[in-house]
Amino acid sequence: MSQHQVILSLGSNQGNRLETIQSCIDLIHNEVATVVKVSKIYETPAWGFESEPFYNAAILIHTSKSAQKILNQVLKVEKKLGRVRSKDSGYQARIIDVDIIAFDEEIISTENLQVPHPLMQNRKFVLQPMLDLGLNWEHPLLKKSVSQLLVQTEDTSEIKVVQSIISPIEKLQLQQFNYIAIEGNIGAGKTTLSTKLSEDCNAKLVLERFADNPFLPKFYKDQSRYAFPLEMSFLADRYQQLSDDLAQFDLFKDFVVADYHIFKSLIFAKVTLQEDEFRLYKTMFDIIHKEMPKPDLYVYLYQNTDRLLGNIKKRGRSYEQEIPADYLEKINQGYLDYIKTQTDLNVLIIDVSDLDFVKKQEDYVFLLNEINRKIGLARG
DSSP: OOSEEEEEEEEEOSSSHHHHHHHHHHHHHHHTSEEEEEOOEEEEOOSSSOOSOEEEEEEEEEESSOHHHHHHHHHHHHHHTTOOOOSSOSOOOOSOEEEEEEETTOOEEOSSOEESOTTGGGOHHHHHHHHHTOOOOBOTTTOOBHHHHHHHOOOOOOOEEEEOOOOHHHHHOGGGOSEEEEEESTTSSHHHHHHHHHHHHTOEEEOOOGGGOTTHHHHHHOHHHHHHHHHHHHHHHHHHHHHHHHHSOOTTOSOEEESOOTTHHHHHHHHHSOHHHHHHHHHHHHHHHTTSOOOSEEEEEEOOHHHHHHHHHHHTOGGGTTOOHHHHHHHHHHHHHHHHHOTTSOEEEEEOTTOOTTTOHHHHHHHHHHHHHHHHHHHO
16 A cells, blocks of 8 residues: 555534535545545534534545644644634534544654544544444554444444445446556656555556566667567567456456556557567557457546656656657657547546646546546446
8 A cells, every 4th residue: 555544533513514524525535635435424422521412424535645744634624614723621512523543553642643543442433433434454552443442432322323425436436447547658647646546446456567677777778779679578568467467357346447558569669669670560569459458448647748857857767867858759749649549449638747646635636537527428
């Protein structure tokens, strides 16, 4: 797992409690981190003070941010929803309350953050919604699962289900597709996006095994000499990997997401090979291509050349540092020319030149919404 798994507890006992909880989930998903799972909403009595009953829920979010960053951002969400924090001690009625219950299985103790939440084992309104999330999580201090904590809690409060809520990720319905290919130029972010999608949407991840290719470092130093063996080895490896991974259905995953499609072999080969080499290569490619399944959705991430060069420099692979700008431009044009000819391929082109879908949640949500829009068009 490349991202942190964070459990948040949501509560409200003022105003339209259901609407507030839903608005809170939407704000967190759009501005803070990806909301992957949502529990049922429960009504529970006020805990530790006399007041109106609460609506409570738990959500699972995925993020690369620190626990402190998440805390700071959920406090802003509370404020947007009208929460005014009082300096008075003790429990109070509130329009919204968001607590970090768990951050992976880490133990955090700072002046303003205690994780796991020190009172979670005493609160049924925290434990029951957490159980709904179906996580294989163990309390790092008490060494007990959520179900064990729920059985052993001394809280005898009555708790009743109000209704179920669908998480923002579940609304996407990506499981309608069997195979999604995320493509793009070198440094476009296709592997990062594929990995995030696989983790957030319960997909089987297929990543290109470029790091294992012995010809790649040699090619970047002497393209004319090593272009043909490089492209042939890539073609053989891509065919073998995709054939194996797409044939092996995973009962526990909803679909397959890959950070490449077999056709990229032809695009790169056309740029790197001499004319006679390319003719021979294409003969081999056409035989292989006929046997490969087409993706149900082909997403192309477009990045301008300056941004690509910046990303390549940032990730620091030594053999990529001398890639010239004109080579990247030829690859990009090759992709766009290919896409124009594929009238029977379900293609989505997204310009990500001004997006940072790792650090900016709103940019990642934009990508998800673009994919969702494409699903709607495919259905329509």
